[in-house]
Amino acid sequence: MNTFYKKNGPLISTYFIIAIVFWLVFLIIIPQLYMLDLSFRPNLPPLLRGGPDDVHTLVHYKHFIFGSETSQDNYNYVDIGVFFNTIITAIFVTIINLCFCYPIAFYMAKVANPKSARLLIVSLIIPFWINELLRSFALRILFAGEGVINNVLIGSGLIDSAINFIALDIALYTGLTYAYILLMIFPLYNAIESLDTNQLEAAKDLGSSTLRTHWRIVIPHAKAGIASGCTMVFMLTAGALATPVVLSSPNTYWFTQLIYQWFNMNDNWSRGSAYSILLLSVSVVFVLLMMRLFKVKIGEIIR
């Protein structure tokens, strides 16, 4: 501590310490811990907070698993269904994104000449700067009942009556894949770009097939990028709110929408917190899984 002060001088040291403590403690750690605490407390009106009724309880987590006390079912099929639907869909979206982006990233990093690769990168960034809501809205125009796709399909005589893409959730899945695809490309691109091209040529000279080269050389080299891209896409997809708000059908919920309902419409903040904690724990488990699976450190996932 003393050396720290000596190294930076009193003025700058004070600024450093205030900034870091404010950020790490007041913005990151305390809010999360308080939310965790709140998720174990009953939903009380503000005046009763801190009173005798304000005890720790598992009631919100029980509600997630067993449903409300008045319901007929043994388990809370609706909420659990939404939860697993969200996770499984997010995993699928991640895998699809990975498959889509790998060829593009490889092309930009190794096949294309630098000038066109540069152009491609800039043009890929542009849609990413446009608000997620507006991008989802663009898809909504395409997929609506009287939207462009339906009109084209009917006009060309392929189908007789309009397909309801939104009720079938096709619009939602397309939108989720569309929303975060760029966060998959860039980590992959960075990882593949750092691969020495000579290795690829050596593999080719030694008679390795294209597929084998990718499997044995490119993918092992790019694993940090793959882990990073997958983590980012999964997190953002599972925690997405804007795309489901615009594109999901009235009878499909995304888990974040459930949280939103408990929080804003039913005014049950502690239950909203409990559901948030569930979402957060899924995220943490996924990151740990990725770190274990690809044997990378957390610092390599986010760069």
Add this chain to the structure above:
Amino acid sequence: MKPQHALNFIFGIYIFIFLTYLFGPLIIMSITAFNSAEFPSITPWECFSWRWFQEGKIAYDGQHLAGLASDWRLHDGLIKSLIIGTGVVILAVPIGMAASIVLTQVHSRLRTIFYSVSIMPVLFPGVIIGISTVVLWDRIATIGGEGFIADIGRNGIFLTILGQTCFISTYCFLIFVARLQRFDQTQEEAALDLGASQTQVFFKILIPYLMPAIASSAVIAFLASFENYNTTVFSILSDQTLTTVIASKVRLGISPAISALALVIIALTLIAAISYEILRRREDRRKKERQDLLLFEQTKDSRLQKNEKKSFKIPKSVFVILFLMVVGIFSFNQLIKNNLYGPACVTAAEEAKKSKFSEQLKLLQQNQVSDDALQEGELGGNQDYGDIFGDPNLFKDFGGFD
């Protein structure tokens, strides 16, 4: 065809499909902003008009669809988004800078923990950051009682700035870390040896070196704040920002005014991206020329001197612009030829719709059933239900609410 060519060809097709997937929806959305119909679409093309950028319209059934220029909620949200963006930049850039500089100074053990905690907010879903900020500050406001703390604890703009700063600081932090990795520490030592104080070193050496990172992290922080929805929707409470206004509009029903807004944002983004790219290229070229010159001066080798005549070359981008202009003029000609542009067309379309609407109304009026028909029950009127709704005793025994 050689296999290499075939491969390139397949790659080309793949990239074309990929780019279509990325840009197609955006382009179609942009076009729908110019269609005068209430529903954003291309195929039943009504008229070409600027109305969604101006005052919008009052639909034939009385529904008011505001355009960009006349929508006060949008303007209100835009102003609040700008305030929040500025606040986030002011907080997040210094925080990110402090954290990244301290990261270079702490011991390796502590460094891992510090780094992990610092990048954690990126891994949190945005909704969770918003919720945790709100619940904490609501509690603080309750404990703090009346007065200043309660006011700021329930102020949506303040909470949104805090919530967004939580994770946007990490973006800034990562930008600064990347820049600091290439920092030459001997510069600092030299300055100290020459008698500079620590504060002077910070302001005269570190800050100028970090200036590009400060600029880019400020831009990124502002953009990230401006387009954030997941955190904002919780922490904004009863206020509205641009994104939450858009979200509520989209949820209530889709209107071409949103397409118009999107087109404005797309245009701004395009201009920014193109001018950035041009500036960067110019900078690169200048750097290269300087290097060549330096090399020549050092070696005095005439072979290295480049005496290329600067012949005037037409940049390729001109062709793209020309092509776009030709397409634009052609399609505009088509529009005018087919009478699809101008106020006349809009009025005609409006008249057509109105007459259709009144025809339907007339049809309804013709089919209107008389009261007698209802009473006699041929149409399933009151009689068929045993006239339960006419029974005065029906609610007599109802004891009222307990």
